Amino acid sequence: MWVCSTLWRVRTAARQWRRLLPASGCHGPAASSYSASAEPARVRALVYGHHGDPAKVVELKNLELAAVGGSDVHVKMLAAPINPSDINMIQGNYGLLPELPAVGGNEGVAQVVAVGSNVTGLKPGDWVIPANAGLGTWRTEAVFSEEALIQVPSDIPLQSAATLGVNPCTAYRMLMDFEQLQPGHAPATACSQLCRWEKLHRAAAAVSVSPLGLQVQLAGTLQVFSWDDHQVTESQWPVQAKTRRGGTMVTYGGMAKQPVIASVSLLIFKDLKLRGFWLSQWKKDHSPDQFKELILTLCDLIRRDQLTAPACSQVPLQDYQSALEASMKPFMSSKQILTM
Amino acid sequence: MWVCSTLWRVRTAARQWRRLLPASGCHGPAASSYSASAEPARVRALVYGHHGDPAKVVELKNLELAAVGGSDVHVKMLAAPINPSDINMIQGNYGLLPELPAVGGNEGVAQVVAVGSNVTGLKPGDWVIPANAGLGTWRTEAVFSEEALIQVPSDIPLQSAATLGVNPCTAYRMLMDFEQLQPGHAPATACSQLCRWEKLHRAAAAVSVSPLGLQVQLAGTLQVFSWDDHQVTESQWPVQAKTRRGGTMVTYGGMAKQPVIASVSLLIFKDLKLRGFWLSQWKKDHSPDQFKELILTLCDLIRRDQLTAPACSQVPLQDYQSALEASMKPFMSSKQILTM
Incomplete structure (x- = not known):
């Protein structure tokens, strides 16, 4: 059984x-x-x-x-x-x-x-x-x-709904909960591992080395990092993290269990803050209604075309083998979505 | 000239x-x-x-x-x-x-x-x-x-006055500005590189490997590190930093220019925050009167025997050669103070 x-x-x-x-x-x-x-x-x-x-x-x-x-x-x-x-x-x-x-x-x-x-x-x-x-x-x-x-809501694209519960939630909370972003900066565009919110800040640069690897989000004074697959050394940090005072670098994921290596001079002389974010903990610390409110907020952004699903490849469930293989290929830029 | x-x-x-x-x-x-x-x-x-x-x-x-x-x-x-x-x-x-x-x-x-x-x-x-x-x-x-x-004030010990302007100020601000410490915890005891405030928290442990090296201050949810001479790996971190949720580890000094190496799992799953502190920046961000107020606060702690000078060796100015040599010896626990 x-x-x-x-x-x-x-x-x-x-x-x-x-x-x-x-x-x-x-x-x-x-x-x-x-x-x-x-x-x-x-x-x-x-x-x-x-x-x-x-x-x-x-x-x-x-x-x-x-x-x-x-x-x-x-x-x-x-x-x-x-x-x-x-x-x-x-x-x-x-x-x-x-x-x-x-x-x-x-x-x-x-x-x-x-x-x-x-x-x-x-x-x-x-x-x-x-x-x-x-x-x-x-x-x-x-x-x-x-x-x-x-x-x-059932009026959002299927792909957006299918990928709504983890990465967009993580990205939104990372963008909203660590630094005060400027009014008028609206998040936009989800990508494979974490949403890239390219419109969030005109001066922001979004870097995606690999959907399984490093992803960098710069927005306002916020730098969002994924250490999923790489040990990220300081040379790979965005220049903003090294030059701007008072930024926050937020780590999420961390599945590769590689450490963060940070220059003490950035911490001391540039007031760089290193933080981490874990959506599961956020859910524990907040009520189900607050999570539902977050989902509705994201759906509203989707309707306003300020948040779009990542590049996706829809694959019928029975073709799961090829989808699994594709999802594990390095530098694969399209998220595999099984359809039933 | x-x-x-x-x-x-x-x-x-x-x-x-x-x-x-x-x-x-x-x-x-x-x-x-x-x-x-x-x-x-x-x-x-x-x-x-x-x-x-x-x-x-x-x-x-x-x-x-x-x-x-x-x-x-x-x-x-x-x-x-x-x-x-x-x-x-x-x-x-x-x-x-x-x-x-x-x-x-x-x-x-x-x-x-x-x-x-x-x-x-x-x-x-x-x-x-x-x-x-x-x-x-x-x-x-x-x-x-x-x-x-x-x-x-001239009613505090000479050694306390001579060493008041840097380390006690740094320690006090690190203890007060990053975490909410519990009422009734009073700072005490200055040591050579940074004040050790042993009475601050009954459960706190103060570790001083060397006056020129690693010094650890645990107080409440605060961990204060000096990366002055060592690259501090995670194995050297206090156990509290690895087990307690939501602590802040504050780096100061950093003269050895060695990086901080932090586990992403501590950042993500334990909500550890990595920060830095620079007294010069604090002074820039605050008025001279606020610095004077800080000095008077520290003097008050000294009078109440809640802050004491580090272990010192007084050396006449003309014997500067021996004082310089002593100050550069590793694991030297006594601060050299020139008297005129």
Whole structure:
């Protein structure tokens, strides 16, 4: 019997994982609302039972949907990206790992198919995204608890909705929470690892060495760095970090576990501040309503064309092998998005 | 003719340097008020004409005092410490260097001998310290402009007054300006490179590897580091910096120009903040009255026995060679203070 869970879900009820049952395995005690139909539809999911090379350990499996309880929501996944953290998690190189076997994917957008009798905040047709990582989004359908989902407007582009919950949120908070930016600077343009907000400041320079590597965001007095793949030495820092007084350099990601190397003269004589940002901690420190407010703010920016999705390649779920391979290629500039 | 000046004086009038005249050199146009006495006293000073090994380039010279102008103050130096920055400056290894020849020393306490007719804030007998670095304190007497001096109470120990203007100020601001410390935690005990405020927090640990090397101050959520001589790797960090969330690590000094190496996981997952502090910048950002207020606050702590001078060795000015040598010995725990 498949029982998937994760060490790092925060507010997602554990019981949601027990609804993932393999079509060919032993079945749970309750037939799902879906499988009770005349001809049970196959729920397909990208599952891995061991950590390793994603191209080898990830398999497309047929699973059976669990029953929809009173507080549950039956959703049809629409699109789900392949993020570097998904790859690291499958490889076993991520700080927090799910119990195995697990369904891959932590981001995505789904459409509500049916809701339990106690669900008041969602209705069939609504679009939803995961409230937290760990849901396993690489599948065609799922039953989740209502609290594990956040509604998003369905009038934004599918790709934007599918990639809304992690990088744009991280970028927005990094831009808003560390320095006072000037009025009139509007964020714009999301890119693969973190949003590049090229219009934020006319003098800002956005550098993207690689979607898996260093990304630099300069805006106002803020410098946003990713140390994902490289040890970033001072020579790679933007010139603004070395010359302007009082800036803040914010590190996020850090999946390569490489240190920050900072000149003491910049800290002492230029009042450079080194900080870090972790969206999961921000969520812990803020209410679900504040996170929903953040999502709506980002959707508003999307509607005003001030935030756009990264360059994406949509790949049907069954072609996951090529999508996984493409997502791991260095200097790949297009985010792979699985469509169901 | 001796014309001493410095690149990094901030509020000290340039003319003060022109009052340093060698007794054997060409004299200035005006006889000083001191040299006008029946038997002109020798003004002795530790002077260096070239950068290099302090033991070789520093010489005890006889100089002539310049005239006391209307806004000037004639002082007798009482005591002046030998700080690592003084040594670095003589060696030519400091970021900001005076024009040569120059009188050594940037800190010290002096007693007012006479004042010009326009001086209203000081009177004979008052104790004064330099308002900024660059005065050249290793001499028996001098004429400075009133604005270059700050009065200190004469009821505090001589050693405390002589070492008050740099390290205690730096330590106090580092402790007060970066984190909210708990009420009732009173700073105490100055040590050689930076004050150790051992009573500040009962749970705090103060570590002093060497007066010229690493010094660690843990107090509340604040960690204060000196990277003066070492490249401080994470293994040398206090355990609090690795386990407690939301602390601030403040770097000062940085004369060894070694970088700070920080784990991204501490920045991201522990919300560690890396900052720097530079007293000269603080002075630029604050008024002279605010600096005077800081000095008086520190004097009050000294009177309440909550701040004490570092371990010191008083050495007569003429024995400067042994004092210079002692100050450069590694793991020397006693600060050398020249007495005049």
